Amino acid sequence: MDDQSSQWVHSLPVASTEKCSCSSVDQLVPIDCGDGLPRDTILPMSVLPANVGPIHSIDLLHDRSQALHTLPLLDETYGQALQDGENLFQLGLTHLQNQGYPEAIAAFDQALSRYILLDLREDQVHLLSYLTLAAYSNGEYHNSINSGQRTLVLAHEFDQHAIAITVLGTVGNAYRHLGNTDRASHFQYESLALAKKIGDSRGSMAALNNLGLVFKARQDYAQAIFYEKQALVLAQSLQDVSVEAQVLKNLGNAYYAIGESETAIDYYKKRLVLVRLMKNPRLEIQVLKHLSTVCYSIGRPTESINYARDRFNLAKVLRDVVGEEQALRSMAIFYEGLGQSWEAVEVHQRRLIAARVLGDATLFMEVQTDLKRLFFNLGAFDRANLVSQENLLSGGR
Numbered sequence: 001m002d003d004q005s006s007q008w009v010h011s012l013p014v015a016s017t018e019k020c021s022c023s024s025v026d027q028l029v030p031i032d033c034g035d036g037l038p039r040d041t042i043l044p045m046s047v048l049p050a051n052v053g054p055i056h057s058i059d060l061l062h063d064r065s066q067a068l069h070t071l072p073l074l075d076e077t078y079g080q081a082l083q084d085g086e087n088l089f090q091l092g093l094t095h096l097q098n099q100g101y102p103e104a105i106a107a108f109d110q111a112l113s114r115y116i117l118l119d120l121r122e123d124q125v126h127l128l129s130y131l132t133l134a135a136y137s138n139g140e141y142h143n144s145i146n147s148g149q150r151t152l153v154l155a156h157e158f159d160q161h162a163i164a165i166t167v168l169g170t171v172g173n174a175y176r177h178l179g180n181t182d183r184a185s186h187f188q189y190e191s192l193a194l195a196k197k198i199g200d201s202r203g204s205m206a207a208l209n210n211l212g213l214v215f216k217a218r219q220d221y222a223q224a225i226f227y228e229k230q231a232l233v234l235a236q237s238l239q240d241v242s243v244e245a246q247v248l249k250n251l252g253n254a255y256y257a258i259g260e261s262e263t264a265i266d267y268y269k270k271r272l273v274l275v276r277l278m279k280n281p282r283l284e285i286q287v288l289k290h291l292s293t294v295c296y297s298i299g300r301p302t303e304s305i306n307y308a309r310d311r312f313n314l315a316k317v318l319r320d321v322v323g324e325e326q327a328l329r330s331m332a333i334f335y336e337g338l339g340q341s342w343e344a345v346e347v348h349q350r351r352l353i354a355a356r357v358l359g360d361a362t363l364f365m366e367v368q369t370d371l372k373r374l375f376f377n378l379g380a381f382d383r384a385n386l387v388s389q390e391n392l393l394s395g396g397r
Contacts, residue, residue: 085114101138141174205234245274325354
């Protein structure tokens with residue numbers, strides 16, 4: 001159960017917790033960090049492995065002389081090259097805000113080439129941090145780790161403490177997605193330590209949430225709950241509704257995993273209240289899905305149907321036919337669980353309509369199979385035969 005929501009600001013966000021996915025629950029919203037850590041305490045060298053693989057333009061352009069031979073900037077003035085770099089940087093940020101991650105990576109790469117040409121090392125810190133985030137969001141975890149490690153070296157050089165906190169978190173998340181939970185926890189602990197050193201509550205909140213996800217990946221749910229509860233306290237104290245909703249989801253998931261379904265439902269219900277305050281219908285659909293699934297798993301199908309119906313109505317408002325069909329599929333299962341076969345038949349017939357709207361022949365045949373099974377069980381053999389004769393395009397015989 002994972003999903004994501006995010007909003008971007010020009011300053012670097014704190015590392016987010018989950019990669020964007022249409023099938024998973026929302027990501028911790030990126031947030032701004034503080035500053036002020038002395039240079040000699042910023043980064044233990046243990047977080048900077050010696051062997052780092054290739055990453056984008058920075059590895060292609062090791063020095064200014066090579067850049068002059070590589071970049072098509074020989075006829076540009078310094079000011080023109082600088083303006084090109086800034087424009088490309090802004091273009092990358094725009095793509096990143098719009099979740100155009102490959103386009104963002106390409107723009108950041110080109111901007112990085114200009115900054116290397118002009119020997120703007122401090123500007124490279126900011127740009128590389130966004131490149132790290134864009135690569136992570138695009139699922140390029142190895143590239144994200146590599147660019148992140150280079151960002152950390154420059155962040156140490158220029159005392160960019162907020163960036164270091166963020167990138168440590170992003171690199172840790174990338175390692176988690178690669179299944180290396182030891183490295184993932186290492187980087188998240190470093191991020192948490194730096195955030196605590198400078199009194200950055202938001203950075204601490206992000207790191208604690210990320211640690212919860214690391215221990216969830218290890219199936220150490222007690223530790224996951226331990227860290228997520230600390231993150232929840234910080235989110236509530238900061239009155240950050242978006243992050244609070246994210247952490248409530250993570251707590252619900254952890255309690256559900258250990259079989260404490262009633263506690264999971266309580267957290268999901270609290271999350272539902274917040275999501276409705278946020279007026280985010282797509283996220284609300286996901287929460288309703290979790291609630292209906294968990295309620296059904298503990299023998300409460302009537303509640304499950306109510307949540308699935310709410311989910312269907314929201315999808316209908318959004319004109320999301322796929323979402324409508326998925327909600328109807330759940331409703332049919334729940335009705336059958338109650339022994340209400342005729343109600344399930346009615347729902348499956350609405351699924352047939354959705355399949356026609358989508359032009360999905362495979363789905364149409366699947367629903368036909370469900371309907372024929374129900375009609376045979378009910379002894380309505382003529383109805384079963386009529387269903388067999390329907391087709392996707394006309395709906396007739």
